[in-house]
Amino acid sequence: MPDTDAVDAEVADAEGVPEEARQVLGPFTGPVFLASLTHNAKNGVTGGVWNVSAGDRSAVLKVLTRSKEATGRWAASDDPRHWNYWRREADVYTSGLAQAWERNGIRAPRLLARVERADGDIALWLERVPGRPATRWKPARHIEHARRLGAAQGAVGEVDDQPWLSYRFLRQYVGGNTLGQELLDDDEAWQQPLVRDHFPEGLRRDMVRLHHDREWFLDVSESLPRAFSHLDLWPANTCADGSHSVVFDWAFAGDGALGEDLGNYLPDTVFDLFVPAVRLPTYAARAYDAYLHGLRESSWRGDENLVRLAVCASAVKYDWLTALMLARAGEEQVDYGGDRAVDAETRYRERGLTLAFLAEWAREARVLAPRLGFSEAPSGR
Known part of the structure; x- marks a missing residue:
């Protein structure tokens, strides 16, 4: 995996990821490594999804955006009822609804942090599940x-x-x-x-x-x-x-x-x-x-x-x-x-x-x- 000087080109603001990682994961030494995860790259809501490794700690970083160019049906929507509303996943996690089924054996990854970035994007830092x-x-x-x-x-x-x-x-x-x-x-x-x-x-x-x-x-x-x-x-x-x-x-x-x-x-x-x-x-x-x-x-x-x-x-x-x-x-x-x-x-x-x-x-x-x-x-x- 690349280090912070050669992160995936998809990372919109690579220079901000190490600082976010320290805030979310706590102190660590050494570089931050990012590996892109498979996702629908056509979707204008998804700025990218990565496994993030920092020292002996790890997480999944998912960036939600409405500024990514996307055509046709995959364009991000500002309508909260629209199926492709760009902020919805952040709201589902922070409201606790993502864990509504946990007692019955289905859960979501744990939300570690929701970061509202200066450019308007939302960074979701999630538990990395190795299952x-x-x-x-x-x-x-x-x-x-x-x-x-x-x-x-x-x-x-x-x-x-x-x-x-x-x-x-x-x-x-x-x-x-x-x-x-x-x-x-x-x-x-x-x-x-x-x-x-x-x-x-x-x-x-x-x-x-x-x-x-x-x-x-x-x-x-x-x-x-x-x-x-x-x-x-x-x-x-x-x-x-x-x-x-x-x-x-x-x-x-x-x-x-x-x-x-x-x-x-x-x-x-x-x-x-x-x-x-x-x-x-x-x-x-x-x-x-x-x-x-x-x-x-x-x-x-x-x-x-x-x-x-x-x-x-x-x-x-x-x-x-x-x-x-x-x-x-x-x-x-x-x-x-x-x-x-x-x-x-x-x-x-x-x-x-x-x-x-x-x-x-x-x-x-x-x-x-x-x-x-x-x-x-x-x-x-």
Whole structure:
């Protein structure tokens, strides 16, 4: 790792980091070392994320900003309700909400310090958690995580509304992902070799239908029982530390449907190649049962059918992904963070199978919703 004279070029004010480190970590001798951590560099809210080592002490430094150039949907927002509000993660940590699920086995890294910098940025100094990342968990550990999530969301439920919690996240996030939507009805796009050879038969019909029904799915999701939600829960934001799951990156946290976080976590374990797609039906069924078990362990006594509807309706979050895959079928495929190439055929096969699985969720939602008093989906009439 580089020393303070050659820190990562991403560090906006490298000369201030050693002094902050001394204030946060206490006295130490020798240089300060920074190593950049994988994150979404496109997001205008994130100035950078680093492991910081100083003597025998260490921490994670995350800089929140609104001055970083970012295009389109990843631009930082000053609207406290917007899904990409730039200050939200700092507020979640300092309010204590990041630790709301701790009694049920899920916690956030400990906040060591929140530093309001002179340039307007916010530096979050966080505990460095050395646990096993969820990207390397076996399915059984993901399933246990689902149980803990159910217990936590059942016990905590909704929280007192704060003006900086995200609201209508799913609608805003899906609506901001528009790349390639015109290709959904383009015959040539569906005949690209990666798409033609690796997307299951019938997927085009199912994904076009999901896109056309998008408003219905969003309306249903917003009418379901609510819970304090992370809203970016996936293996790259999770690790194991002793008796707890540790969840990072609370930048989107806020109001969500009870079950929505699980509906995000399960497909994301396959989309980014952490669990093979062939295991998804069994893995998802067991994880859903574990989530319900966790809910029953808590004080929650609601209608389980509404939870199932929330999980299935969350398929709409990935409406945009099909269009993106069509748009990028001719490009080099890289992993999250953009550091390494990913085998294109493997990615398209695994994502195609997962999208087909989500189409089954969408079908189940269309059947279940009218039984629970919701209108039928437009394409189901």
